[in-house]
Amino acid sequence: MTDLTSTVVDILSSTMLAMQDAAGTAAPAMQEPAAATTTAAPAGQVRELGGDFWMPPAASTLAPATDFAFHAITWLSYVFFFGITFALIYLTVKFRQRGTEVKYDAGAPVHNTPLEVGWTVIPLLLVIAIFFMGFKGFLDLSTPPKDAYEINVTAAQWSWSFKYPNGATSNDLVVPAGQPVKLVMRSNDVLHSLYIPDFRVKKDVVPGRYSYLWFQADEPTGMVPEDQSADTVVGHYLFCTEYCGKDHSNMNRKVFVLNETEFKEWEETQARWLDEVPDEELYSIAGPKLFLRCSNCHSIDGTAGTGPSWGDQTSGSIAGLGTLWERVTSGVSPIDGGTRDDGGSTLADYIGPGKLYETPEDYLRESIYNPGGLLISGYGPNMPHFRGQLSDRAVDALIGMIKNIDQFDAKGRFIGNAPD
Amino acid sequence: MTTLDATSPNPSNAPAPPVDNYLTFTRGFLSWALTLDHKRIGLMYLVAVLGSFLVGGIFALLVRTELLTPGATIPGVDAEVYNQFFTLHGAIMVFLVIIPSIPAALGNFVLPIMLGAKDVAFPRLNLGSFYLWIIGAVLAVLSLAYGGFDTGWTFYTPYSTTTSTGGVIPVVTGVFILGFSSIFTGLNFVVTIHKLRPPGMTWFRMPLLLWALYATALIQVLATPVLGITLLMLIVERVFQIGLFDPAMGGDPVLFQHFFWFYSHPAVYIMILPAMGIISEIISVHAHRHIFGYRFIAFSSVAIAIFSFLVWGHHMFTSGQSPLMNVVFSLITFSVAIPSAIKVFNWMATLYRGSISINTPMLYGLGFIFLFTIGGLTGLHLGTLNTDIHLHDTYFVVAHFHYVMMGSALIAMIGGLHHWWPKMVGRMYNEKWGIIGFALVFIGFNVTFFTQFMLGSHGMPRRYYNYQPEFQIYHVISTIGSYIMAAGFFWTLYYLVQSLFSGAKAPSNPWGGRSLEWQCTSPPPHDNFKTTPSVGDCYDFSVVKWDEEEGGYVVDRSQVDKQRPDH
Numbered sequence: 009m010t011d012l013t014s015t016v017v018d019i020l021s022s023t024m025l026a027m028q029d030a031a032g033t034a035a036p037a038m039q040e041p042a043a044a045t046t047t048a049a050p051a052g053q054v055r056e057l058g059g060d061f062w063m064p065p066a067a068s069t070l071a072p073a074t075d076f077a078f079h080a081i082t083w084l085s086y087v088f089f090f091g092i093t094f095a096l097i098y099l100t101v102k103f104r105q106r107g108t109e110v111k112y113d114a115g116a117p118v119h120n121t122p123l124e125v126g127w128t129v130i131p132l133l134l135v136i137a138i139f140f141m142g143f144k145g146f147l148d149l150s151t152p153p154k155d156a157y158e159i160n161v162t163a164a165q166w167s168w169s170f171k172y173p174n175g176a177t178s179n180d181l182v183v184p185a186g187q188p189v190k191l192v193m194r195s196n197d198v199l200h201s202l203y204i205p206d207f208r209v210k211k212d213v214v215p216g217r218y219s220y221l222w223f224q225a226d227e228p229t230g231m232v233p234e235d236q237s238a239d240t241v242v243g244h245y246l247f248c249t250e251y252c253g254k255d256h257s258n259m260n261r262k263v264f265v266l267n268e269t270e271f272k273e274w275e276e277t278q279a280r281w282l283d284e285v286p287d288e289e290l291y292s293i294a295g296p297k298l299f300l301r302c303s304n305c306h307s308i309d310g311t312a313g314t315g316p317s318w319g320d321q322t323s324g325s326i327a328g329l330g331t332l333w334e335r336v337t338s339g340v341s342p343i344d345g346g347t348r349d350d351g352g353s354t355l356a357d358y359i360g361p362g363k364l365y366e367t368p369e370d371y372l373r374e375s376i377y378n379p380g381g382l383l384i385s386g387y388g389p390n391m392p393h394f395r396g397q398l399s400d401r402a403v404d405a406l407i408g409m410i411k412n413i414d415q416f417d418a419k420g421r422f423i424g425n426a427p428d
Numbered sequence: 429m430t431t432l433d434a435t436s437p438n439p440s441n442a443p444a445p446p447v448d449n450y451l452t453f454t455r456g457f458l459s460w461a462l463t464l465d466h467k468r469i470g471l472m473y474l475v476a477v478l479g480s481f482l483v484g485g486i487f488a489l490l491v492r493t494e495l496l497t498p499g500a501t502i503p504g505v506d507a508e509v510y511n512q513f514f515t516l517h518g519a520i521m522v523f524l525v526i527i528p529s530i531p532a533a534l535g536n537f538v539l540p541i542m543l544g545a546k547d548v549a550f551p552r553l554n555l556g557s558f559y560l561w562i563i564g565a566v567l568a569v570l571s572l573a574y575g576g577f578d579t580g581w582t583f584y585t586p587y588s589t590t591t592s593t594g595g596v597i598p599v600v601t602g603v604f605i606l607g608f609s610s611i612f613t614g615l616n617f618v619v620t621i622h623k624l625r626p627p628g629m630t631w632f633r634m635p636l637l638l639w640a641l642y643a644t645a646l647i648q649v650l651a652t653p654v655l656g657i658t659l660l661m662l663i664v665e666r667v668f669q670i671g672l673f674d675p676a677m678g679g680d681p682v683l684f685q686h687f688f689w690f691y692s693h694p695a696v697y698i699m700i701l702p703a704m705g706i707i708s709e710i711i712s713v714h715a716h717r718h719i720f721g722y723r724f725i726a727f728s729s730v731a732i733a734i735f736s737f738l739v740w741g742h743h744m745f746t747s748g749q750s751p752l753m754n755v756v757f758s759l760i761t762f763s764v765a766i767p768s769a770i771k772v773f774n775w776m777a778t779l780y781r782g783s784i785s786i787n788t789p790m791l792y793g794l795g796f797i798f799l800f801t802i803g804g805l806t807g808l809h810l811g812t813l814n815t816d817i818h819l820h821d822t823y824f825v826v827a828h829f830h831y832v833m834m835g836s837a838l839i840a841m842i843g844g845l846h847h848w849w850p851k852m853v854g855r856m857y858n859e860k861w862g863i864i865g866f867a868l869v870f871i872g873f874n875v876t877f878f879t880q881f882m883l884g885s886h887g888m889p890r891r892y893y894n895y896q897p898e899f900q901i902y903h904v905i906s907t908i909g910s911y912i913m914a915a916g917f918f919w920t921l922y923y924l925v926q927s928l929f930s931g932a933k934a935p936s937n938p939w940g941g942r943s944l945e946w947q948c949t950s951p952p953p954h955d956n957f958k959t960t961p962s963v964g965d966c967y968d969f970s971v972v973k974w975d976e977e978e979g980g981y982v983v984d985r986s987q988v989d990k991q992r993p994d995h
Contacts, residue, residue, distance in 0.1 A: 073814060074818050085809075093801075105784055105786075109974060110783045113781045116782070124724050128724075128766060128769075135763075138762065138808055142815060143755060148814075253587060254507045257892035
């Protein structure tokens, strides 16, 4: 059976290759891993679509098999499509009626068993061959090598978090080149799906269970840019492809492939970076990096988002009440619902000595680790929890950033002077 | 048995004496609102479905316009509003337009006449299902008053049970009720075809549209209840917080997908099977040629209906179901390709040695074959396991299912509308204008959706409000195409409405059709047939002759008995 399978696939393969050669368009994506994404280009530039007419650049070891199947089916489709279209046009023109008088052809055949059996059996054989081509590719896609490097992925509305074996965490997916990588994925809320087009891999991230995905990328993309909020043409796209609500289309990051030494160094630095930031510069250096996880829902420039702005919001129930820190310390933000709401009307009813939260910092910390306790009116319980994802030091950095929000620009970049 | 009084030629030059027809049989609002006449019910469905098509189409244009640029394009349309736009577009087009379009609107009108019956088996149930449709549609509209819904037409959990948009329960209830409308229509058609065939109308003398509607009705009756139960479970989870699908309460979100697609994949065939039936009619009538391979086409309809129940898992290759299931579902999925291919080849063989009238219905028929070929062939990319992993939930899927559901199902519906328009309203539309309308729709459609194949294969995910700038060029072309298509549909609406007032009077048989509906007057009398009609081979066009006096074709009844043996 396996022999038959591989024979059928081989025959089909060689036919398709011959056809592509004949047409002078040997599939570029299959034979030369695209260089477009491997060279660094200046930030801010619109990157090109890359790849060939149909497919994006092929950047994983699994991509060529998928591309081969895609191009084989596409060529088969061309044959059928052009054949059917030409036949339609030819028959319609040749047998068209001229004038009102119908030239009824009483002798025209009404069935022809050999012909009908023929066009039943031939497509059947073709689709069986296609099935086995996809089957072979799928077996590889769903069988991660045993020695794969494991990275934990947490998806939440609307951010990705990647956690490495040494404890490092990252907003972008950074992987070693030339080594199989296995993603162990889970979701904190609704369905998501992790998709890297250049790698031809995709898997749903389902709440309540782990799902896996693996790939191996051989070509390094170049280093992770220092300023991760900037647009860049370096790296491969990573998209969420299962609809997950408002900011579904912004739930995308980049994949960076580093060579072995670069990756080791990055991983080490990434595990330690938060600890190595001097305390006095914690919020100005660490804040912006951590804020990337928050920026899909919380603005700095006062625009209302899925969550309240960290700046002075210009619309809704908290319009004109000051920055987030001012609203919390003065307690003016109106409350409407939440698991710990017991009928108070503003934050002031809950924050202060002897109240639910001793200090404003306690309230902010609880709102990050375990959100939904008190809901600012006009906002629903949409925030995912960050328990186990952010260390105390990371939360300190974020609270520090909230306290000094006027020292940051709209994209979260530090612009103010370091505090005295 | 040659007593077709209704086909007696009118003295057409003299002012025609008032002939009994279903439109003028009785008058007044109540005579329509409480009618049990399948033709009037079909016509009311048609108006309601076309009205929904207009609304769904406007949402489509809003979606396409918003996608002209990455991020915000239309002032005031943010991601939340956009998500509601595409959800409404999908839900309206699937549940209110395509599913009822051919069976409930056109099927209600032509099925009993083609069969030679006076009405469907259960006329009251028929009127009841129309009102269920109305209630379902009203609930869907009402959901907007409760804050709309942004779940996507697929209602995937746990998003749909936790989203803060308040319209989820009204719209899901609406779809639940629409399901019953669909079930009752299907039930009615099954019983009608089994019990009301006149003498001589054997199964293998039935026009192929009736085979297709019969196969469709089986799916409607067997699959739709599953959707009903699934939506009830969704409501139970959302209202009573009983954990069926949400893992936070001990449920399983993938279970919802299984339930949903167990209905919604067969539902794709509720949409496409009757379209294929219409194409069999259009191609043979306008090619004036006996259909080629009658039995293969008839059996392929039934085969598609059976296979349609066994392939739902191909929507879930990336969902986390077991790899073994993926493999099995991929294999069975390819089996559906075969009966579809058989039909395409048979239609093409029907053109061979025909005498083809190139008019609007025929152009829609030929356009269908072209578009369905593209839709079907790209289905191979999606049924194949490793390529689907790459293409799933990208614009490639969007393009594929628009080629099948719109380019095929709706194009066939519009073609059928032109084909039976003279019969339904008794007026001819302007043929030249019809061809212009077809050209706009056909070109616009391909510009809109072919570009989306390239978008998707390059990795552009679906349901995205914001996108990477390098995708923009394809989005712009696609949007331009949608405007061309919209112009075509508005133009079609214009000349069809215009024909009601100033169109030429339609003869009984303007195209040279042989099946029974062309042997009663246009529009048909209230009871369809004064006496039991005679039935012959409905694709034997040798007995159809052009009659100058009638201004249309007539069936030469002296020849009917000498017809060829069945198929």
